[in-house]
Amino acid sequence: MDPIISCQNVVKRFDGRAVLDGINLDIYPGETMVIMGGSGSGKSTLLRVIIGSFRPEEGKVFLFGQDITTMDETGLNEIRKKFGILFQSGALFNSMTLRENVALPLIEHTDLPREIIDIQVKIKLEQVGLREHADKYPAQISGGMKKRAGLARALALDPRILFYDEPSAGLDPVTSAEIDRLIVNLSRGMGVASVVVTHEMDSAFVIADRMAMLDKGKMIKVEKREWYDALRRTTAEEAAAMSVTDRLIRQFLRGDADGPITERRAATNYEEDLLGKRPPEVATPSVEATRAG
Numbered sequence: 001m002d003p004i005i006s007c008q009n010v011v012k013r014f015d016g017r018a019v020l021d022g023i024n025l026d027i028y029p030g031e032t033m034v035i036m037g038g039s040g041s042g043k044s045t046l047l048r049v050i051i052g053s054f055r056p057e058e059g060k061v062f063l064f065g066q067d068i069t070t071m072d073e074t075g076l077n078e079i080r081k082k083f084g085i086l087f088q089s090g091a092l093f094n095s096m097t098l099r100e101n102v103a104l105p106l107i108e109h110t111d112l113p114r115e116i117i118d119i120q121v122k123i124k125l126e127q128v129g130l131r132e133h134a135d136k137y138p139a140q141i142s143g144g145m146k147k148r149a150g151l152a153r154a155l156a157l158d159p160r161i162l163f164y165d166e167p168s169a170g171l172d173p174v175t176s177a178e179i180d181r182l183i184v185n186l187s188r189g190m191g192v193a194s195v196v197v198t199h200e201m202d203s204a205f206v207i208a209d210r211m212a213m214l215d216k217g218k219m220i221k222v223e224k225r226e227w228y229d230a231l232r233r234t235t236a237e238e239a240a241a242m243s244v245t246d247r248l249i250r251q252f253l254r255g256d257a258d259g260p261i262t263e264r265r266a267a268t269n270y271e272e273d274l275l276g277k278r279p280p281e282v283a284t285p286s287v288e289a290t291r292a293g
Contacts, residue, residue: 002065004029004161004193005050010059012042012049019045020056021217029160032187032194034204034225037214038252038261043197046214047165050195051085052076064160081109083161084154088169091150092138098125098149099134105156124152128182144175151182162186164196168203180206201253205229213249220245228253 251259
């Protein structure tokens with residue numbers, strides 16, 4: 001089976017610093033790939049490169065077998081019709097009802113008659129459990145409902161790929177579990193490839209088929225969920241014999257206070273940083289909607 005997404009030796013720099021450094025990653029139809037890593041690891045930047053918001057300085061990104069790094073905006077817009085994105089905030093238009101938010105992509109990108117669009121909107125809202133709330137505005141619903149409404153809109157054009165940027169961020173455990181179940185149902189029930197950027201490990205282990213770990217802009221491990229699960233369950237004694245990379249991943253998965261990640265931070269030369277001798281880290285924004293509500 002050919003990958004539906006393929007990143008090949010991708011390099012993205014900001015102010016001369018490589019935020020992504022030689023990334024290779026293949027994602028296949030129908031699978032859920034969880035991309036994880038600490039703050040500043042490059043995961044949101046990678047997502048933006050994959051959807052065409054950023055162009056890499058080196059390497060190629062293929063979506064549906066097409067190299068998007070050489071496309072103009074017109075070509076990218078055609079490709080974007082084949083995938084949907086759930087933004088962190090839901091990114092709904094506040095002046096529109098949920099019904100109108102979900103209908104918008106169908107109105108803008110199809111020639112379907114209004115009665116067919118209305119049926120499609122009801123189907124998408126039913127998929128996320130919001131059909132009875134179709135005429136409410138975003139200000140009238142909870143944060144979890146906004147996430148689900150954003151997912152319904154992302155589904156409007158029946159995409160082959162869904163991208164999720166921190167889908168569980170800011171949600172209570174029950175609502176987070178509901179979002180996780182929706183992601184799993186969409187991937188396994190509809191054959192949609194899902195790419196989930198998150199650092200919420202409880203959610204990651206529920207939804208993932210495979211998991212990719214980024215650290216300082218490098219892809220340090222891509223493995224099945226079972227491999228990561230076995231790693232996080234290892235004892236401290238077993239971990240002592242592991243490579244630094246595996247111990248780093250284990251610390252991240254477990255959320256331990258001690259390990260290679262904190263040792264690396266402690267080793268930072270405070271004096272050099274204070275006197276401005278170290279290059280500052282470049283903060284990159286998470287994925288945002290292109291239009292405000």
